[in-house]
Amino acid sequence: MKGEIAGAVAAALLGTVAVAVLPARVGAQAKADGSLHEVRRALEQLRREREQDRKRIEQIEKQLEAMEKAAAETKAEQKEAVSRADRLLSEVRALRPGSDRFLVTGYGFARYRWSDRTDENTFSAALNPIFLFRPFERVLFEAELEAMLPEEGESEISLEYAQADVELADFAMVAAGKMLLPFGEFIERLHPAWINKLVSHPLPFREPEEGGLLPFTEIGAQLRGGANLGYGPGATLEYAVYVANGPRFESDEVGAPFASNNADLNRGKGYGARVGVQPLPVDSGWGRLRLGASTWDGLWDAAGDHWLTSWGIDAVYQYDIAEVRGEYLFLRRDMPEEEAADRREGWYVQGSYKLSRIGVPHLDRLELVARYSGQNQRAAEGELDPHPRQFAFGVDYWLSPAVVWKIEYDRDMPRDATDSDAIQTQIAVGF
Amino acid sequence: MPFRMRLAIAALGATAALGSWWAGSARAGDPVARAEKQEQIRRGAQLWPSVCGGCHNARGAAERSAAEWDVVVQHMRVRANLPGEDARAILEYLKRR
Numbered sequence: 001m002k003g004e005i006a007g008a009v010a011a012a013l014l015g016t017v018a019v020a021v022l023p024a025r026v027g028a029q030a031k032a033d034g035s036l037h038e039v040r041r042a043l044e045q046l047r048r049e050r051e052q053d054r055k056r057i058e059q060i061e062k063q064l065e066a067m068e069k070a071a072a073e074t075k076a077e078q079k080e081a082v083s084r085a086d087r088l089l090s091e092v093r094a095l096r097p098g099s100d101r102f103l104v105t106g107y108g109f110a111r112y113r114w115s116d117r118t119d120e121n122t123f124s125a126a127l128n129p130i131f132l133f134r135p136f137e138r139v140l141f142e143a144e145l146e147a148m149l150p151e152e153g154e155s156e157i158s159l160e161y162a163q164a165d166v167e168l169a170d171f172a173m174v175a176a177g178k179m180l181l182p183f184g185e186f187i188e189r190l191h192p193a194w195i196n197k198l199v200s201h202p203l204p205f206r207e208p209e210e211g212g213l214l215p216f217t218e219i220g221a222q223l224r225g226g227a228n229l230g231y232g233p234g235a236t237l238e239y240a241v242y243v244a245n246g247p248r249f250e251s252d253e254v255g256a257p258f259a260s261n262n263a264d265l266n267r268g269k270g271y272g273a274r275v276g277v278q279p280l281p282v283d284s285g286w287g288r289l290r291l292g293a294s295t296w297d298g299l300w301d302a303a304g305d306h307w308l309t310s311w312g313i314d315a316v317y318q319y320d321i322a323e324v325r326g327e328y329l330f331l332r333r334d335m336p337e338e339e340a341a342d343r344r345e346g347w348y349v350q351g352s353y354k355l356s357r358i359g360v361p362h363l364d365r366l367e368l369v370a371r372y373s374g375q376n377q378r379a380a381e382g383e384l385d386p387h388p389r390q391f392a393f394g395v396d397y398w399l400s401p402a403v404v405w406k407i408e409y410d411r412d413m414p415r416d417a418t419d420s421d422a423i424q425t426q427i428a429v430g431f
Numbered sequence: 432m433p434f435r436m437r438l439a440i441a442a443l444g445a446t447a448a449l450g451s452w453w454a455g456s457a458r459a460g461d462p463v464a465r466a467e468k469q470e471q472i473r474r475g476a477q478l479w480p481s482v483c484g485g486c487h488n489a490r491g492a493a494e495r496s497a498a499e500w501d502v503v504v505q506h507m508r509v510r511a512n513l514p515g516e517d518a519r520a521i522l523e524y525l526k527r528r
Contacts, residue, residue: 007508017454086527103502130504140505165505173508185486189510195487233477238512272434282481290485318485401488426486 021154053174057154074201100329106144109193109428113384117420119425124149128192136299138167161217169225176221182240182274183294184327185217186348194430195350198394200422202373204329204346208257212297213331213346213375215258216311218270220244232281234288239275246335247308248269254335254342255379255386270298276314287319294329306334321354346375362397369394388413402430468523475524478517486511490528501523 075251099185106129114121126148133141143162150156163177180188186205190196207214222242229235246269248261257411276292292314300308326349333342350371358364374389394408433499495503502523506520 101502103499105503134502134505140502140509142506142509165509167505167508167515177511189486192487224509226517228512228514228516231522233474234517236483236512236514236517240512282477288481288485294449316485354485386505398488401490402494424466430490 014150051093054313101134101253103132104129104300105132105431107192107194107428107430109426111199111424113199113422113424114420115410115420116360117422118330120422126193133188139248140165148339149314172223172225174221174223178217178219179222179242180217181214181216181272181296182222182224182242183214183272183296184274184312185213185290185292185316185325186314186330191216192430193426193428194402194404195348197369197396197429198371198407199406199424199426200351200410202327202346202348202371203373203388203390204348205372209255211375211388213329213344213377215247215260218242218244218246218272219262220270221320225245228277229277232283234278236278237276237282238278238292239273241273241392242271244270244272244298247296247300249300249333250338250381251377253381254303255377255384259348265302265303266299268295268304269300272371273294287317289312290316292343299382300333301336306336308333322352324349324351326350340378342378344375344377346373348373365398367396369396369397384418385414387404389413389415403426471520471523472527474517475520475522476528479521479524482511482513482517483507483520492525495525497526 007074014272018386056352074198101248108125108127108128110123110125112123120277126146128144128146130144135141141162141164144160145157146160147155147157147428159178160177161178161180163175163179165173165175167173182188184205185430186202191201191205201207201212203212204210206217220243222236222244224240224242226236226238229237231387245261245264246260246266248265249256250259254422268287272295274292274294276290278288278290282288293312294314295309297307297309300306308331309327310331312327314325314327316325328347329345331344336343347369352367354371355366355368356364369392371392371394372390373392375387380386390413391411392408393410394406397405399405405425405427407425408423410424480489485506492500504518504522504525508515513521
């Protein structure tokens with residue numbers, strides 16, 4: 001009986017527990033099923049959203065690709081347009097006056113000069129057209145005329161130089177004819193009025209009849225050229241060697257000026273050479289330096305017995321907007337009848353500075369120039385002084401790279417005469 | 432087909448192939464030629480202010496036509512003893528500027 005009671009109690013207990021626990025379990029199960037469903041729905045939602053994002057990214061990628069393609073096409077079109085514009089520009093330039101065979105260039109100037117020493121107070125002008133004719137790629141004929149106003153009369157035209165140039169190689173050219181004397185730098189490269197920074201020439205490089213020490217031209221043939229030194233752009237070696245009619249003087253007197261030697265007065269010839277070096281490449285950042293040495297020698301008298309020998313050195317250093325240059329030359333002319341040699345020497349040093357960085361309109365077009373020059377010789381012809389010295393100060397106003405208005409003050413201080421002043425102004429045009 | 436005709440066709444084909452190869456080579460060489468030209472112009476741009484400015488103010492490229500620069504640069508090459516390579520570089524720069 002006890003056993004039955006115990007079994008009944010146990011069954012009741014079990015039933016109670018089952019009644020108490022089972023609904024809770026069933027509820028929990030249902031809750032869990034609901035959460036799972038929620039999670040699944042969320043997951044599904046996420047998948048849908050991911051798919052939508054993927055499609056959107058694909059769409060954006062396609063748009064980007066189309067845009068890149070369009071940009072590339074635009075770039076190509078722009079490049080083509082620039083190229084076409086360049087071609088048109090070249091064609092337009094080619095249509096401008098001038099051809100690849102003949103060209104007129106040159107320079108001219110108008111000048112006013114007041115000089116205490118020479119008692120001058122006058123205007124003057126000159127025109128120097130340079131004719132360039134290039135019949136073939138390697139051949140050039142060049143000639144310069146000088147049309148000047150003489151003291152009296154209408155005008156005076158002379159042949160400054162006329163030479164044929166033939167290119168033999170990258171480092172060698174032959175030039176023949178009436179040529180500028182390859183002695184130093186001033187004669188060949190600096191004397192044109194639009195290049196010379198002062199109105200006047202340095203004393204030793206005046207025209208011979210004005211007291212200068214060298215003729216500006218010789219008649220002969222030369223081999224000249226330049227070569228790169230190989231360690232940077234612009235580092236070069238240059239040379240000129242020549243044979244010509246040689247020197248000739250106005251008279252046998254000591255101090256006589258040079259005369260033209262168009263038809264050689266003797267059977268001897270004149271010989272000369274110049275060597276120059278530019279050791280600093282243009283990208284060195286140290287500026288530009290040019291050094292040169294020249295010589296010119298020849299028999300000067302009709303009998304061909306007496307020599308003129310000469311040599312000179314020249315240098316220029318340029319750094320940015322500043323420049324210093326100078327030349328020295330020495331001549332010795334053997335005289336007949338055991339007379340002492342006719343020795344002559346001359347020099348100049350010139351400095352210039354551009355005010356282009358000053359940042360003030362008009363003032364930034366100015367260039368200041370100062371030069372000291374002098375020469376010594378045993379005697380000079382006429383009223384010329386054998387020992388002239390000169391300080392020259394100038395202000396240049398550059399209207400364009402080849403058009404300049406110069407104002408110059410000179411203080412002449414000859415060794416054997418009193419000091420004097422000169423003022424001159426010049427408008428020079430290179431064309 | 433006669434032998435001569437076949438030979439002629441073969442020769443024509445070989446010529447066409449060679450021409451095509453040559454043209455292809457020339458086209459392939461274009462970028463190199465362009466690069467060399469660009470380098471020459473760059474060198475000219477470096478030399479122009481210093482070399483021309485060594486004696487006078489460097490003149491602007493627009494002052495003259497390409498044909499005129501041909502003559503002027505040759506004139507200046509003589510006057511300044513410019514190496515041929517430098518003169519050509521300056522000329523290219525002035526023409527393309």
